[in-house]
Amino acid sequence: MAQQTTPMDEVFERRKSIIGIRMTILYSVVYGGFVLLSVFQPTWMGARAVLGLNLAVAYGLGLILIAILFALIYNHLCRVPSNAQSAAGAASGSLPVTNAGAGDQQE
């Protein structure tokens, strides 16, 4: 069942969803860059990049490691208010405290 929500939760949910969307967009850019490089400059992908690895291997492994890193960062950012609800309110003070239903909406 859906849980009980309070206005404070709402604010925090919005904040989380904004963080989530920003991180998704950032990752999409990195991923999109990878796909476009593979498509249009496959020879560049064979060139040496770092640690003796070619660009394809380094970028590919990098995409996996960045995903894990992003996940941990996101979890860290999400953790704050469950320990201290008021801190969350303060942290997202710039966002208006809206009525129930706001969580459905666009950022």
Next chain:
Amino acid sequence: MAIAVFAVFVTLVLAVSIHTNRRSRSVGGYYVANRSVHWGVNGVAFAGGYLSVASFLGICGLIAFFGYDGFLYSIGFLAGWIVALFVIAEPMKRRGTFTFPDALNRTYRRPGIQLAAGLSVLVVSLFYLVPQMVGAGVLVEPLLGIPHFWGVIIVGSVVILLVAGGGMTSTTWVQFFNGGLLLTFAGILSVAVLVRGVSINSLSTEEGVAGLERYRYAEVSAAFHGDELSVDLPGAQVVGRHAVLDRNTGAESLVLYRLERLVPAATAGGGYTADIKGRTAEFESAQGAGWAIEQFDGRPYARIEDWWRLAADGDGTHRLVETQVRAILPGGEVLVNGAPESASNRLRQMGGVSEIPEAYGESTGPLDPVRLLSVFSDRSTVVQQPKSVAFTTEAGERVTVHYEASIAGSEFMRPGLMFPLEAKPGESTTTTLLNRLNFISLMLALFLGTSALPHILIRYYTVPSAEAARKSTIVAIAGIGLFYIFTMYLGVGAVTGGALNPETSNMSAPLLARSFGEVLFAMISGIAFTTVLATVSGLIMAASGAVAHDLMPNLVRRDLSDNTKVLAGRIVAVVVGIVGIMLGIAFREMNVSFLVGWAFAVAASANLPSLILILFWKKTTARGIIASILVGVISSVALILLSPDMWARYGLDPATAPMPINQPGIVSIPLSFVVLVVVSLLTTDKRQIAREAHSTV
């Protein structure tokens, strides 16, 4: 030993099913494991359910055969989890109760949404089920020596008992164990690959026989006299020729010559044996279809025919290089390398590294993870890539020739060997463009499809809270990410270990394991089995929930009692399981990884636009969602049915297919988004506006 491990695994799975049966009698128990799964367990179960045989065996095989292009699947399969974590996980958990159609329908409460979404779950589950069941059959065949048909039936029956008996609880435990086993095992194999390092002409283990020298294909010099070719091989003469033409330029890209030649034989029992390409061929009599035993100076020789590949050297001279050949004669006899196929005369394993950077000499010895990849992808490393060509001779003989092509490590480890991304000489710009679009389309579907897969979405409802849903997704990303890094080492290891079965790339990981000994091989057989079980049980669970929770109550238009819902779920699980078994048998020839890409495309087209816009666009209406799901399912499935690959399967010319590319995602995903937006704008939903004012989250 493989059979013993398999039997232990089956017993364990059935024990889990019986043990969890008591806890699955209520609706909550059957469908969502009482929402009491710990996030850590759920995270590992995510990994265990998500990492299908396509990830485990399919990707390792693709990397081993096509180098870096196989790893592109790893990247796409993992990247999709970013969308799942950041956008889908928590809202889906907060909004839904049992299934994701619940979550979509929370604001609107329209039967239509539940019906459309339930239908899409069913379609995607079945689409994904086919490759898994085919994979099950393909695997048990060589691993356990059971025919494909029985393999599918055994795996299907175990899954049915597992799901119908223990519902989501038993599914969760099987997925959890599978996730743990996969990670541990892939880790152990990767370390073994690193310790072995890269060496040229290393001793390898083939089918349990340790210490075999890697087979070196014979080469003979050949000279042209006009169009006639003569070869420097006593008693051999050219009796046939086959050329493969480049599709774009029309030039001959591969020329094969059929040689009739004599091989020394020995009498054995009532028949003869001969050493052909390192294998012992057996001849029961003195004459057979395609071969004959002849006596010269009182010694027996086998007269056989096989195919050699023409190689041109820079200075105008030519060589013929030995290949491996499997041929089916019009009479049904099967010949391997010109002699009857038998247990001792089979195709050899292929693959290997023939040159490494000079500084290392013959062998690198143990390497660290970065150094291994750097040596393997070096410009001066030469990889032997298995290739094959199949054709029918004028006499009606169906021939498949397997040969090794040398390719620089730096080229093997960059995109382009499987996906033709670069413009080839003579290729039209349209073809190049379409090839590139096809690739972008696949990568888009992988990125957006993961978070829309039904067997992934149902796992959000097995944990107690949104926070637990998030944490388990993070555990999943870490576990799956690590696993996909291992796939790179397994694929590379299969090449360096010369462990490639020329006929199926899917066997690369098991043969790699076998090159380290029978124990690892038995383990991988067992794990391949749990991998199929874990994914298939998740899919059947998702389909069962869709029918019993989303479709049936809305079709009969009344609420069902809890007992009825659980009973219905169990019956649907049995039915879907049986359908899966039948599809698995019917599609046995299908390539496993090929269908998985399509399942992702259908999932992304059908579900993702609704999942995203319902969260972030307040003008989304019920009709918009219904239209988007239906258009997504229908358009993606239709584009697949009209694609060149399917055209080839119907026996038509792929070039005449109405849809020019195989991957539908790049068309159907945006289409589904557009339909959702347009229909929503056309239909402002009064009930929805009223509801929105009251709803929470």
